[in-house]
Amino acid sequence: MFNRSLFLAQYQGATAAAAKVHDDAIGVGRIYHLFRLPIGLEQASADALNDATFVQTVQARLANRESALARLAELAGKEESASPGPVSLGQMSQDLKAELLRAAGFYCAAFTSGIQTFPYVREVE
Numbered sequence: 001m002f003n004r005s006l007f008l009a010q011y012q013g014a015t016a017a018a019a020k021v022h023d024d025a026i027g028v029g030r031i032y033h034l035f036r037l038p039i040g041l042e043q044a045s046a047d048a049l050n051d052a053t054f055v056q057t058v059q060a061r062l063a064n065r066e067s068a069l070a071r072l073a074e075l076a077g078k079e080e081s082a083s084p085g086p087v088s089l090g091q092m093s094q095d096l097k098a099e100l101l102r103a104a105g106f107y108c109a110a111f112t113s114g115i116q117t118f119p120y121v122r123e124v125e
Contacts, residue, residue, distance in 0.1 A: 007059060008049050022118050026086045030123040032096075034103055041096065069111055075104040082109035082117040092121040 019035035032038060037045070048054050061071045073079065080102065087106055089099045103119040110117040 007055055011049060021116075022120070025116075025118045026120050030125070031120045032092060032123065033118065033120040034100070034107075037096070038092075069108065072104055072108045072111070075101060076108045077101060078105055079109045079112075080105035082106045082113060082115060084115045084117060087117055087119045089119050089121045091124050096121070 015035050019033075022033045022035050026033060028036075060067075062068050089102055093099060099119075099121050106117050106119045
């Protein structure tokens with residue numbers, strides 16, 4: 001029980017810090033990024049962290065940098081050509097999955113290149 005609580009606290013701290021860095025780089029408003037999602041997805045993420053099996057799987061994948069980057073590369077499928085700074089992925093689609101997988105490609109390229117990139121989507125008007 002304590003281990004899951006510790007992981008949740010780590011997740012919340014890392015997410016809040018990353019959200020601030022992304023918001024500072026991109027701005028706030030009618031945009032979303034990995035660390036600031038629509039409320040339904042934010043709630044689903046929080047709910048997933050109440051599943052002990054899910055938490056154990058995530059913890060194993062985050063055990064070290066190499067395994068975390070390997071998982072990120074798996075999710076991405078293909079590595080995007082990342083450049084420093086904000087990167088628009090266009091308008092948000094209905095389920096956001098394609099955009100999140102594409103963002104994984106940008107993050108993977110950024111980590112391997114030693115740069116910071118901030119993929120985001122615009123809310124559909």
